[in-house]
Structure formats: structure tokens, C-alpha cells
Amino acid sequence: MKIAVLAHLKYPIGQPYAGGLEMHTHLLTVALKRLGHDVTLFASRGSDPALDPVMLCDPTGDALLDPEREAAIDRAEHDAYRRMMDMVAAGGFDLVHNNALHALPLQESARLGLPWVTVLHTPPFEALVRGIVQADPDMAFLAVSPSLAQEWATLVPDAQVVDNGVDLSNFAFNAAADASPYAFWSGRIVPEKGLHLAIDAARAAGLPLVFAGPKLNPAYWDAQIAPRLGPDLTHLGHLAHRDLAHHLGRARVAIVSPRWEEPFGLVVAEALACGTPVAAFRRGAMPDILDAQCGRLADPDDAQALSVAIREAACLSRRACRDRAEALYDASAMTARYLDAYEAVMARCAERAQPALRVAGGRG
Structure with a gap:
């Protein structure tokens, strides 16, 4: 198939990844190419050149940190998505895989007349809802977890769940934790990821905390993280996946502290x-x-309760963890499920096109 993959434009699609969506988009693009599909990734500048992406604009995530330039960056992003849609319309694609978080591709989908799969990666927010309401009625929607599908159920009642996957060779099994025990946290260092609560919980549990991730919100760092820094904390910076897997695999326990x-x-x-x-x-x-x-x-938001969970989780079977990942979160299985979804939406679109062709032939 000739597939257009639409990334969001906030951050580049390349390592070190700003977050999970960037990693997922990169992983899926690589997997589809390896299977022989002709894939064009539309993304922002700075994306991995090995993917041969069409790079439309500078990353627009800085708008979150620069209110004075927010309006100009938003206009540039909108113009970039407009160019993206024009290129998709002229590109001879068989299918569009939409990972963008912007309304415009959804609003343009009916005009393009192509089979579309849109993956829901976030809870409903106003701009995305507005786009979905105006999307091609034949569009297929997928959600990355059962809980997310439930959040969208009122607007998208039939979203298919395809769990995200990881490259199990990159995140290799480590049968034993490091002899010097520590907890590990990784992610974007922003308020909604709750690193400050992870710090408090790790301290209450008596474990040093090693953490990694980009400091995308300086005000949050200055107000909540910097005052908590001490000898029991180690910030490794923004890591590529090989280094991330090395530190994560040696940890006694991983802490995940979402505040959303x-x-x-x-x-x-x-x-x-x-x-x-x-x-x-x-x-x-x-x-x-x-x-x-x-x-x-x-x-949620209870650091003391999280400290209890840390102590209990640290005693669990590492083999059971790997077994669950292999059973449920293998990227190869995820890709196969996406291909099944592609084939289903293409077949549905072809079937619905047949009556129109028969009518047109009869008129002729």
C-alpha cells in the first residue's frame, strides 16, 4: 500500500523522543516500511532523516512556552497542515493514517475521498472534537486503550482498541535489578506527569530515584522539582531509547505518576x-x-499511597512483567492489527463506492 502517515507537528519524530506519541509514530513508520509498504511521513523539521519525512515547519511545541509568539506559531502550524493536506490530495495514496492532534486534517478528510484511519491518542479536547464532528463519515477510529475508547464513546461509539506496542528487542529483559536498588521515572517533565509526587513517594519508600526526560516546562521545574533536588535524586537528562532501556531495566521498580x-x-x-x-x-x-x-x-495524587505501591511492586516477579509485555504489547502484533484495520476500511470504502459506479454506468 501507499500510505500517508500524518504526525502532529509539536515535536520532531525522532530520538530522543519528546513523548510516547513521537515514539509510537516513529516505530509504526519503520515497521510499515520494513513490511514493504510505501510510507510517506508528514512531520515537523528535526524528524529522523532515515524515515525520509516530508518536513513542513519548525516544531510548534514552543508555543506552549512563549505566549507572545503563540498566535504566530498557531498560524504557521495551521498553514503547515493545509500544505500537508494538499500534498496528500495530490500524492496518489491508498490510505491515510492520522496521528495528528489538529482539527484541520479531520475537517479535510471528506474532501480527499481516501480511506482514513484516525488513532485517538488523547482524551477529548475542544479542537480535536471539532475536527471529528466534521470528519469523513466513513473514517475508521481506533483508540490506544480501553479506557480511552470509553472516554470517546459518546462521540465515537465504535472505536476499535489497538493497544500501543514497544520494540521488545530494544527493551530487553533484565532478569535481575541492580545490586544498588533504585526507582526509575521517565517522561516529559511537565505538571501533568507528576514527577514531584514521584519524588516524594520514592523518598517515603526509602529508594533513591533516577529520572529522565526533557524539561519542557521551566516554571514547573523551578517551582516543584528544583526545591526537591538532593543526593538521592539523579536526573539523566533527555535519553535516547538505548540509554533509557539500560537504566529502566536495572531499576528495582518504575514509578508512573500521571495527574491526568x-x-x-x-x-x-x-x-x-x-x-x-x-x-x-x-x-x-x-x-x-x-x-x-x-x-x-x-x-491518584496520593504520594504516601504511591510509596506503599512502590514497596509492594518492588517485590514482584520480573519474569511475569516480561511475559505480560510479550503477550500484549509487542510492536509486531500492534502493527499487524493496524494492517487489519487498514484492510477493513479500504474494503468498506470500495464496497460503498460500487453503487455509485453502477449508477454512473447506468446513466452512461
Whole structure:
């Protein structure tokens, strides 16, 4: 197939990844290419050149940190999506896979007349809802977790669930944690990821905390993280996947501390693949991913409860964690399910086109 993959334009699609969506888009693009499909990735500048992406604009995530330039960046982003849609319309594609978080591709989908798959990666927010309401009625919607599908159920009642996957060879199994025990946290260092609560919980549990991720919100860092820094904390910076997997796989326990309804949480699947048990807040998809053999859940925003979950999770079977990752979160299986969804939407579109062709032939 000739497939257009639409990325969001906030951050580049390349390592070190800004977050899970960037990693997922990169992983899927690579997997589809390896299977022989002709894939064009539309993304922002700075994306991995090995993917041969069409790069439309500078990353627009800076708008979140620069209110004075927000309007200009928003206009540039809108113009970039407009160019993206014009290129897709002229590109001779068989199918569009939409990972963007912008309304315009959805609003343009009916005009293009192509089979579309849109993957829901976030809870409903106003701009995305506006786009979905105006989308091609034949569009197929997929959600990355059962909990996220439920959040969208009123607007998209038939979203198919395709869990995110990880490259199990990159996140290799580590049968034993490091002899010097520590907890590990990774993600974007922003308020909704709750690193400050993970720090408090790790301290209460008596474990040093090693953490990694980009400092995307300086005000949050200055107000909540910097005052908590001490000898029991180690910030590794923004890591590529090889280094991330190395530190994650040696940890006694991984901490996941979302302060919003986490749509999936790839760091959880990555930890399980490494054999590292997880302690997390019970929010969003955390109960979907973790079971009692490989993780413990705590009441949201309760650092003391999370510290109890850390101590309990640290004693769980590392082999059980890896087994769950292999059974449920293998990227190869995820890609196969996407291909099934592609074939279904293409068949449905072809079937619906037949009556129109017969009518046209009869008129002739």
C-alpha cells in the first residue's frame, strides 16, 4: 500500500523522543516500511532523516512556552497542515493514517475521498472534537486503550482498541535489578506527569530515584522539582531509547505518576518489557496495562499511597512483567492489527463506492 502517515507537528519524530506519541509514530513508520509498504511521513523539521519525512515547519511545541509568539506559531502550524493536506490530495495514496492532534486534517478528510484511519491518542479536547464532528463519515477510529475508547464513546461509539506496542528487542529483559536498588521515572517533565509526587513517594519508600526526560516546562521545574533536588535524586537528562532501556531495566521498580487520565503510558509497557515492575497512580489506562502480577496501583495524587505501591511492586516477579509485555504489547502484533484495520476500511470504502459506479454506468 501507499500510505500517508500524518504526525502532529509539536515535536520532531525522532530520538530522543519528546513523548510516547513521537515514539509510537516513529516505530509504526519503520515497521510499515520494513513490511514493504510505501510510507510517506508528514512531520515537523528535526524528524529522523532515515524515515525520509516530508518536513513542513519548525516544531510548534514552543508555543506552549512563549505566549507572545503563540498566535504566530498557531498560524504557521495551521498553514503547515493545509500544505500537508494538499500534498496528500495530490500524492496518489491508498490510505491515510492520522496521528495528528489538529482539527484541520479531520475537517479535510471528506474532501480527499481516501480511506482514513484516525488513532485517538488523547482524551477529548475542544479542537480535536471539532475536527471529528466534521470528519469523513466513513473514517475508521481506533483508540490506544480501553479506557480511552470509553472516554470517546459518546462521540465515537465504535472505536476499535489497538493497544500501543514497544520494540521488545530494544527493551530487553533484565532478569535481575541492580545490586544498588533504585526507582526509575521517565517522561516529559511537565505538571501533568507528576514527577514531584514521584519524588516524594520514592523518598517515603526509602529508594533513591533516577529520572529522565526533557524539561519542557521551566516554571514547573523551578517551582516543584528544583526545591526537591538532593543526593538521592539523579536526573539523566533527555535519553535516547538505548540509554533509557539500560537504566529502566536495572531499576528495582518504575514509578508512573500521571495527574491526568493517561491515554496509554508507553513507559509502563517499556518497563514491563525490561522486567521492571511498576507502581502507578490509578488513572486512565494504568488499570488496563497493569495486573497484580506486575504492578501496584495507588489512589491518584496520593504520594504516601504511591510509596506503599512502590514497596509492594518492588517485590514482584520480573519474569511475569516480561511475559505480560510479550503477550500484549509487542510492536509486531500492534502493527499487524493496524494492517487489519487498514484492510477493513479500504474494503468498506470500495464496497460503498460500487453503487455509485453502477449508477454512473447506468446513466452512461
